[in-house]
Each structure stands twice: as structure tokens, then as C-alpha cells.
Amino acid sequence: MTHVVVVGAGQAGAACVAKLRNLGFEGLITLIGAEPVLPYQRPPLSKKYLLGEMSLERLFLRPKAFYKEQNIDLLLNTDVGAIDSVAKTISVDENKFSYDHLVLATGATPNRLPASIGGELEGVFVVRGLADVDAMAPEFAPGRNVLIVGGGYIGLEAAAVAASKGLKVTLVEASERILQRVAAPETSDFFRELHKQHGVKIVEGVGLSMLSGKARVQMAELTNGQTLEVDFVIAGVGVQPEVSLAEKAGIDLDNGIKTDGYGSTSAQSIWAAGDCASFPYKGAQIRLESVPNAIDQAEVVAENIMGSQKPYNAKPWFWSDQYDVKLQIAGLNVGYDTIVSRESSARVKSFWYYKEDKLLAVDAANAPRDYMVGKRLIEGGKSPRPELVSDVSIDIKDLLHA
Known part of the structure; x- marks a missing residue:
């Protein structure tokens, strides 16, 4: 058998x-x-x-x-x-x-912080499996200081949970901006402002130099020389x-x-x-x-x-939940040269990635209709003219037939 x-x-x-x-x-x-x-x-x-x-x-x-x-x-x-x-x-x-x-x-x-900079101290966590989250859950008490290392989606989601629970949150990102590896500056700006509104302190272009404490982490030194008192640390630095x-x-x-x-x-x-x-x-x-x-x-x-000889036809899509914002992403933005923004309101926006005249991807924040239309366009190999995308007087569904 x-x-x-x-x-x-x-x-x-x-x-x-x-x-x-x-x-x-x-x-x-x-x-x-x-x-x-x-x-x-x-x-x-x-x-x-x-x-x-x-x-x-x-x-x-x-x-x-x-x-x-x-x-x-x-x-x-x-x-x-x-x-x-x-x-x-x-x-x-x-x-x-x-x-x-x-x-x-x-x-x-998950990538862990090196032991040489205090990554093995008690109170330093990663977010990957159930055991990781169960271990850190008791740390989330109002008023405590948490340092989050890494401004990708995992770090930002952890920051959103911590801020929602009343913690004092500092997030450091060594790159010039949060989400730099995966999203356009417009998407970064949207989420930076969102976290700022919830009291999260985001420090960009600055990395972690050292964590210190007797057995448990107590202090963090950043690459700009700044020191922070911390109760615990979450590393969201990729996998x-x-x-x-x-x-x-x-x-x-x-x-x-x-x-x-x-x-x-x-x-x-x-x-x-x-x-x-x-x-x-x-x-x-x-x-x-x-x-x-x-x-x-x-x-x-x-x-x-089972013998079907079926090729895998990937249709990339992703999502991230932060506070009351659901970000939905369709396509892959690799190689984009132009961003077109569609803004229905301050909290309902989408960002459309183009390479020359070709639509590559869409980031849709609280904009499920934009996401669904963008996804259908990308999978169908269609690219509406950028000026039509940005014109909110045009019903988004009309782009499917433009």
C-alpha cells in the first residue's frame, strides 16, 4: 500500500x-x-x-x-x-x-537576536509559534515598556497588540523606514501615522546595539547612543x-x-x-x-x-491586521517604478504598484473593494490607466472594463 x-x-x-x-x-x-x-x-x-x-x-x-x-x-x-x-x-x-x-x-x-548583544536574556521573545506567544502573553500588562525590534508586518502587528493593551511601545527599524523591504513609502507613511495615533514611538534608521540586564533584559542601547528602560523585547527581524x-x-x-x-x-x-x-x-x-x-x-x-501533473500557478496575496485596519495585498511589487494612490478617506486608501504601464500589485487599507478589483485585474493581466485608478469619482468596479 x-x-x-x-x-x-x-x-x-x-x-x-x-x-x-x-x-x-x-x-x-x-x-x-x-x-x-x-x-x-x-x-x-x-x-x-x-x-x-x-x-x-x-x-x-x-x-x-x-x-x-x-x-x-x-x-x-x-x-x-x-x-x-x-x-x-x-x-x-x-x-x-x-x-x-x-x-x-x-x-x-524566526531570526533571533544574537547572544552577543543580549539576545538570550530572559524577556527577549520572537513571534512564530504557539509556545512563543504563550511565553510572552503574561508580559502584556498595561504601563509596561516593550521594545520591538523590526518594522516589518510582524513587528507592527505586535506593536498594535501591545499599544491596544496599554503598554508603552517603542519600535526600532534599522532601515530608513518601516516596511522598506516589502512596501512603498506611501504604505509606510500610512502605517507610521496609524501607530503614532495609538501612541507607538517609531524610530527609523536606528538599530539595536545591545540589550543588558543581570539575567533578565532591563536596558536597551540603540545604535544612535540612546538608552531605553525595557521590561521585555520582541524581535520581529524576519525568518x-x-x-x-x-x-x-x-x-x-x-x-x-x-x-x-x-x-x-x-x-x-x-x-x-x-x-x-x-x-x-x-x-x-x-x-x-x-x-x-x-x-x-x-x-x-x-x-x-495522485498523478495529475498540474503546474503550480501562484496567485500571491497577503494580509495584515493592525488596530481597526485590515491591509490586503494582491500581487508582488518587485521592480515597481510608480505608485498610484486612491484615497476614499484618511482611513480608506489603496496604493497601486506599476512598472511602466503594467499593474504589479495593490496594497489596500480598509478598502476591500479596491483589493478585490486589483486582484482580479492582476490575475487577468489587465492594467487600467493610472489616472483612472486615482479618480475616486469612478466606481472601482468600472476599472475591470476600462
């Missing part, structure tokens, strides 16, 4: 095994997760879950009964030691599992694809575990999906850190395990 083993019980791994059963796969399925809890959603961790607005049970992607009903062998709190791609086995503790198909959905690992298992097995890497257009790696019968996997996209090998990509890519892998 055919045996599919999936390593990584996050969004991609859970989507893959569910899709296999949905497609009628009748063989053995083993889903292996390093964490001790059922597969769960990560995005709410730094938002509703940390705010106390979502219970642990609501985080779970599916109830425990689902895995039993679907005859999926779920191994939690389990690490895979090695892959033998020739023998088609994996090592788990002292045991070996044979597989016919192996799916690597190992996700990503790295988790490739160690694949690397030891000799599987090709390129910005993550390298896959072809079908999700297959350089090793026979081994596939990869989700945050750990890169794939060909418009002439480049890219990796998308998003829930939609994890699900879609994993489901395509499941279909191809």
Missing part, C-alpha cells in the same frame, strides 16, 4: 493530507509535527490570540477527530532526524519509516526557511528547498510546499511566506502525488 509521509504539521502539511483524502487517496498517510499540539493557524497568534480574543481550540485547523476519521496517523512532538532518499526512509528517534512519497512542509524559523533536513539529505536548495513547477524537489519522490519551498515564478525562483501560498502549493503537491 502506498505510504505518503508529510514532515511539518503547519498549514501546508495539514492542507496536503486533507487534500489527499479529498482526492480519494486510500493509502497510508503519516503527518509528523514537531510541536505538541494539533495543526493550527499562525496568523491569529500575534493578533486575536495574543489579545485574548481567540481561544486555543479556535486556532486548530481541524479537530482531533478529523485525523482519526480520515485515517491520518498524526505524530506530534516528533522530530525527524534524517532522510535517506535512496532507501526512501526517514529516521524518527530509533525508528525508520519507509515512504513512497515524502512531502517536506517544514516551514520557517529563514527551515531547510536543515533537506540539506543533510543532499536535496538542492535555492532560497529554500528548490522545487520545480510541480512541487517536486531534486530527490525522487520528495516534494516540498509552504514557507520552506521555493518555486519558479516569472523567470525567478521565489518563496512566498503566506497562508494562501502554503495551502495552494500543498494542494497542488497532493494532486501531483
